[in-house]
Amino acid sequence: MRVDVITIFPTVFREFLGASLIGRAIAAGLLEIHVHDLRDYTDDPHRSVDDEPYGGGGGMVMKAEPWLHAVRAVCGDGPRPHRILLSPQGERLDDARVRSLAGEERLLLLCGRYEAIDERVRMLVVDSELSVGDYVLSGGEVPAMTVIEAVSRHIPGVVGRPESVENESFRSGLLDHPHYTRPRTVEGIEVPDVLRSGDHARIDAWRREQALKATRRKRPDLLAGDMRGQEVAPKAPNRR
Ligand code: SAM
Numbered sequence: 001m002r003v004d005v006i007t008i009f010p011t012v013f014r015e016f017l018g019a020s021l022i023g024r025a026i027a028a029g030l031l032e033i034h035v036h037d038l039r040d041y042t043d044d045p046h047r048s049v050d051d052e053p054y055g056g057g058g059g060m061v062m063k064a065e066p067w068l069h070a071v072r073a074v075c076g077d078g079p080r081p082h083r084i085l086l087s088p089q090g091e092r093l094d095d096a097r098v099r100s101l102a103g104e105e106r107l108l109l110l111c112g113r114y115e116a117i118d119e120r121v122r123m124l125v126v127d128s129e130l131s132v133g134d135y136v137l138s139g140g141e142v143p144a145m146t147v148i149e150a151v152s153r154h155i156p157g158v159v160g161r162p163e164s165v166e167n168e169s170f171r172s173g174l175l176d177h178p179h180y181t182r183p184r185t186v187e188g189i190e191v192p193d194v195l196r197s198g199d200h201a202r203i204d205a206w207r208r209e210q211a212l213k214a215t216r217r218k219r220p221d222l223l224a225g226d227m228r229g230q231e232v233a234p235k236a237p238n239r240r
Helices: 010-018 020-027 064-075 095-102 119-125 141-152 162-166 200-218
Strands: 002-007 032-037 082-092 106-111 128-131
Touching: 002 010, 002 064, 002 141, 010 020, 010 032, 010 141, 020 032, 020 141, 032 064, 064 106, 064 119, 082 119, 082 141, 095 141, 106 141, 128 141
Parallel strands: 002 032, 002 106, 082 106, 082 128
Antiparallel strands: none
């Protein structure tokens, strides 16, 4: 997959793109990411990207022309990307949307700043608006990293063990079960016996039950009314 990002703060992506799974996915050629500086698409000596709002009021508005030049220039290069404006007004990002985005060949992420981007950018060059939650951040860079990190987990080969992704929270409509590692006792709390039993059928059953309990306790909204008392569908076995 190829992802292009347009931002006025390209350097904030540097560490992020070199670290952990994303860094390895890029090095392995599974993911290609290009970060573009919006100011490179301005045509004035000050490289200005914002101006006063029509109608007055507080805050500056990002000018349409640099965005239109940038989006068109970036899109001209290869297959047409799905063009996403990161915005608190967008559809809320969730697991289903992440998986559908992972099926795209190319994404283009537009990171806003200031009070807003001139509305005509959304009207002319944006396919969808995506929000990472009902709160307002100062810019679209952290939401863009959220999209990149969430989507890349669904690209084959990025996460070493595919069953890790299969068994994660939300995938089967439930949260993940609790996990433990050594030591066996931490401040008097023991690892549940079943996990040391070596009986994989019992371990799988315990994990399903714990996933359902965790979902009922922490996110009952995920359970459909008729599912609240029902058996849980088996998850893929999670063997080491
Ligand atoms: N005035 C806008 C409003 O109230 O809808 C908020 C603008 S915000 C300060 C600046 C930029 O941050 C937005 O253009 C968007 O790119 C990004 N942003 C802020 N909150 C976001 C969220 N929850 N999800 C995605 N992007 C967000």
